[in-house]
Amino acid sequence: MKRAHIYELDVTRALAILAVLLIHATSTPVTVLTSDSKLYPLYVVLNIFPKFAVPVFIFLSGFVLFYNYIQKDLTKELIARFYQKRVTQIVIPYLFFSIFYYAATRLFLTHDLALTWQALFSTEFLEKLLIGKAYTHLYYIFIMVQFYVMFPLMLYIMKKKPAVLPHLIWIGFVLQWAFIVLNAEFWQYPYRGSIAFSYLFYFLAGGFLGIYFEKYKKWLQLKKGNFSLAIVLIWLLWLFATCYNIYLYYFVFSAQTYLANSIVFELAFELQAITASIVLLQLSFWIYHQWHRAIVNSLINLGALSFGIYLLHPFFLFLYRQLPISGNSLVFHLWSVGGFVIALFGTWLVVYIIGKYVNYHWIAFGPIPKELPYKKS
Numbered sequence: 001m002k003r004a005h006i007y008e009l010d011v012t013r014a015l016a017i018l019a020v021l022l023i024h025a026t027s028t029p030v031t032v033l034t035s036d037s038k039l040y041p042l043y044v045v046l047n048i049f050p051k052f053a054v055p056v057f058i059f060l061s062g063f064v065l066f067y068n069y070i071q072k073d074l075t076k077e078l079i080a081r082f083y084q085k086r087v088t089q090i091v092i093p094y095l096f097f098s099i100f101y102y103a104a105t106r107l108f109l110t111h112d113l114a115l116t117w118q119a120l121f122s123t124e125f126l127e128k129l130l131i132g133k134a135y136t137h138l139y140y141i142f143i144m145v146q147f148y149v150m151f152p153l154m155l156y157i158m159k160k161k162p163a164v165l166p167h168l169i170w171i172g173f174v175l176q177w178a179f180i181v182l183n184a185e186f187w188q189y190p191y192r193g194s195i196a197f198s199y200l201f202y203f204l205a206g207g208f209l210g211i212y213f214e215k216y217k218k219w220l221q222l223k224k225g226n227f228s229l230a231i232v233l234i235w236l237l238w239l240f241a242t243c244y245n246i247y248l249y250y251f252v253f254s255a256q257t258y259l260a261n262s263i264v265f266e267l268a269f270e271l272q273a274i275t276a277s278i279v280l281l282q283l284s285f286w287i288y289h290q291w292h293r294a295i296v297n298s299l300i301n302l303g304a305l306s307f308g309i310y311l312l313h314p315f316f317l318f319l320y321r322q323l324p325i326s327g328n329s330l331v332f333h334l335w336s337v338g339g340f341v342i343a344l345f346g347t348w349l350v351v352y353i354i355g356k357y358v359n360y361h362w363i364a365f366g367p368i369p370k371e372l373p374y375k376k377s
Contacts (some may be wrong), residue, residue: 003068007215008220008372009060011284011296016057017310018344019050024137024317025340026349029332032218035049035254036151037205039333044253048246052276054140055202057310059277060207061144063213064075065151070211074159079152086148087181089366094141096364097311101135102128103128104315132194139194145202146196154207165211172204205274209281220278221284231282238275244268306363313343 025045033040072078102125106116119125128134130143158165179197183189192198209216219228245268251257260268288296302309320342327336354361355368362368 003071005373006067007300008281008284008288009064010300010303011287012056012280013062013306014299015280015284016053016101017051017302017306019056020137021313021340021343022046022050022309023053024314025336025343029336030253030338033332039042040254041250043336045246047253049128049242051245052273052280054070055273056277056280057140057141058147058199059144059202059206059243060275061147061204063210064205064206065310066155067210067213068152069155071156072153076154082152083148086145088362090144090148091112093307093311093366094127094362096136098129098134098138101138101315104318105135131191133191134315137310140310143196144201150196165208168204168208168211169201176201201270202273202277205277208298212228220285221227221289222282234275234278237271238279239274241268241272243270243335267286277325295296300374301372302348305348305355305365305368306353308355308361308368309344309347311365312351313347316346317343 026043029043030040030047069078069082099120103116103120106300107113108117110116125134128370132139143305164171166214176199179195181193181198183192196203219231248259248265248268251259252287258265287299317339320339323335327329351365356367356370
């Protein structure tokens with residue numbers, strides 16, 4: 001039996017994709033401006049505050065997978081359908097955009113179609129394809145491919161050993177850090193950020209909440225009289241971790257100074273990301289039930305199209321950043337804001353139109369329903 005669609009998760013996806021766009025739109029100002037610029041601290045805040053974006057998407061993926069599959073019988077037919085859906089939903093779009101971005105960057109650098117075509121058959125491209133490095137943002141899609149490959153095995157273990165279900169959060173934390181430590185001490189694989197085990201904590205934490213959603217649903221709703229000590233603590237930890245990360249990275253960006261070692265950076269980021277996952281979920285429930293329906297439906301629409309927007313928006317930013325700008329500070333700040341606006345609304349419009357009118361949109365953007373979800377009156 002198919003479980004009910006949780007519209008609040010579409011709102012969370014919308015908030016997460018807005019965070020992604022904010023990070024990428026502010027990446028140029030934090031690297032180009034000097035720290036004596038009056039707005040430089042603001043750009044650092046806007047760049048580091050939303051760093052939770054990818055972990056939140058991974059958290060949501062774990063939530064949705066376990067929410068939908070934990071009650072189903074694990075049969076060969078179910079596993080076959082699962083992999084078939086993921087090939088069309090994520091593997092093919094990953095291949096499409098890996099080819100697209102790699103070819104686009106080669107063509108931009110060489111201005112030669114023949115050399116670009118040859119590059120697509122090179123060992124370099126194959127290596128980048130196999131580690132999610134054909135373009136900077138595709139590592140997230142590569143991570144999700146790994147989680148999808150592993151998910152039936154995870155589900156099998158949990159079906160066989162249901163006693164592990166209440167312990168998924170700390171199991172994910174321990175396994176993730178075991179991988180981080182082992183890689184640092186022994187393997188020293190340079191692209192650790194492209195390996196799913198680096199994000200296992202978020203995936204299994206989301207899975208835990210998906211499994212026990214009915215139990216914690218009321219706890220996620222921000223209502224008067226529903227603020228438990230745990231909720232207050234999570235929000236305070238999120239604020240602390242976010243402010244601390246901003247503090248750390250301000251010195252990294254402005255003076256190339258590292259105020260702490262890599263473990264402290266990792267723990268601070270992890271605390272910010274995992275608490276942000278809960279905070280955004282709670283905000284999403286509040287927004288869905290309290291905000292005007294037109295705004296809520298816009299966010300639901302944005303969330304439903306977030307996968308395609310994630311894949312396409314760097315291309316819009318790349319084209320936009322070819323526009324020449326003067327040294328005038330006001331023009332530069334307006335240009336920076338314009339990058340966010342173009343990346344959001346330009347990409348949103350293109351993905352929406354292609355999803356609505358092009359039959360084979362799934363090749364690039366995965367499945368987009370003809371009728372997008374919305375909140376009824």
